[in-house]
Amino acid sequence: MRISVRRIWRRLGRERTVHTALRIGIGLVFVYASLDKVIHPDQFAEVMQDYEILPKTVVNGAALWLAWLELVIGIFLIAGVWVRAAALMVTGLTVVFIVGLSIAFTRGVGLHCGCFSTDPGGDVRTWTSLWQEGLLLLACLWLAIQAFGELTRRKQGPQKIETNSEAVRP
Amino acid sequence: MLKKTVPLLVVLSVRELPRVATVAVVSLAIAIAANAVHPMQLPLLTAKGQPGLPRWVASRFHAVDAEEAMRLVENPKVMVVDTRDTDDFSQQHIPGAISLPYHGFDEHYSQFTASVSKERPLLLYCYGTDCGLAARVAKRLMIKGYTKVTILRGGIKAWEAAHLPLETPAVHKGE
Numbered sequence: 001m002r003i004s005v006r007r008i009w010r011r012l013g014r015e016r017t018v019h020t021a022l023r024i025g026i027g028l029v030f031v032y033a034s035l036d037k038v039i040h041p042d043q044f045a046e047v048m049q050d051y052e053i054l055p056k057t058v059v060n061g062a063a064l065w066l067a068w069l070e071l072v073i074g075i076f077l078i079a080g081v082w083v084r085a086a087a088l089m090v091t092g093l094t095v096v097f098i099v100g101l102s103i104a105f106t107r108g109v110g111l112h113c114g115c116f117s118t119d120p121g122g123d124v125r126t127w128t129s130l131w132q133e134g135l136l137l138l139a140c141l142w143l144a145i146q147a148f149g150e151l152t153r154r155k156q157g158p159q160k161i162e163t164n165s166e167a168v169r170p
Numbered sequence: 171m172l173k174k175t176v177p178l179l180v181v182l183s184v185r186e187l188p189r190v191a192t193v194a195v196v197s198l199a200i201a202i203a204a205n206a207v208h209p210m211q212l213p214l215l216t217a218k219g220q221p222g223l224p225r226w227v228a229s230r231f232h233a234v235d236a237e238e239a240m241r242l243v244e245n246p247k248v249m250v251v252d253t254r255d256t257d258d259f260s261q262q263h264i265p266g267a268i269s270l271p272y273h274g275f276d277e278h279y280s281q282f283t284a285s286v287s288k289e290r291p292l293l294l295y296c297y298g299t300d301c302g303l304a305a306r307v308a309k310r311l312m313i314k315g316y317t318k319v320t321i322l323r324g325g326i327k328a329w330e331a332a333h334l335p336l337e338t339p340a341v342h343k344g345e
Binding site for chain 1: 183187190193194196197198200201202204205208210212213214215216217220221223224225253300306307336
């Protein structure tokens with residue numbers, strides 16, 4: 001029996017359990033990542049400042065917003081509300097995090113990742129942080145593709161039936 | 171298949187934009203509301219000063235220039251605190267200063283608090299105008315209960331520029 005990777009991929013993509021597990025898993029990661037930032041917004045602003053990407057003027061506002069954005073999107077994913085929009089947003093946010101980490105690595109600035117903790121003594125930025133974010137991005141992309149794929153199939157479905165019905169029309 | 175799917179995904183993504191915008195705006199509104207009642211309430215925009223400094227902290231400590239700082243250093247009641255990394259402190263520091271680095275604050279704090287009472291006036295400094303480490307340490311000390319906190323504006327660079335004395339520990343003098 002031949003094992004087709006494509007077939008397994010398609011099967012997993014259609015599997016409701018996998019989709020739900022991925023959605024809740026990513027939601028939990030975002031909620032967990034946001035908690036320390038929501039509790040200590042001042043320390044998160046310091047971490048953001050150390051990245052030296054945003055102008056000082058807007059760092060406080062951006063730190064506050066980002067912490068709550070992560071929490072709200074995480075809750076939406078866990079609850080299964082507006083999943084497509086939430087999937088798009090987690091994918092976008094993860095891309096932003098990867099760009100931020102890459103800039104910090106290139107410039108050699110900032111000591112703390114700020115990924116899951118705002119404590120200056122912990123969560124030190126390493127290459128592992130970038131790998132973690134890369135894996136998270138893959139998971140987010142898959143979730144987004146699954147969420148939209150379901151809708152795409154729904155949209156494409158009636159067209160096919162219509163074409164077939166035209167074909168059999170005398 | 172792919173030719174049809176990709177444009178469809180793009181169209182569907184664009185259709186999600188109103189929801190994306192709603193989540194973004196709702197999150198911003200919650201962030202502003204939560205900040206208003208948070209004990210470490212931050213100014214949303216910082217025209218001047220350091221990011222991450224709560225309003226109550228920023229309003230309670232003041233900054234002095236190098237000459238004023240010199241007068242404070244000469245006062246034996248004032249404890250001078252170096253917030254730079256320990257390596258930099260061990261190379262050169264303001265006379266009489268003790269080290270309480272921002273990077274490693276928690277490890278050094280217990281030793282610091284054992285020797286410095288909370289009523290004692292403190293003069294904090296870091297590398298330069300924009301380093302911000304002194305303000306960060308000042309915040310942490312004020313949260314712990316230190317009330318008389320002053321910062322040297324311009325850090326050790328301003329001190330050097332004013333040709334004020336620096337202390338070089340014996341181990342580095344021969345180098």
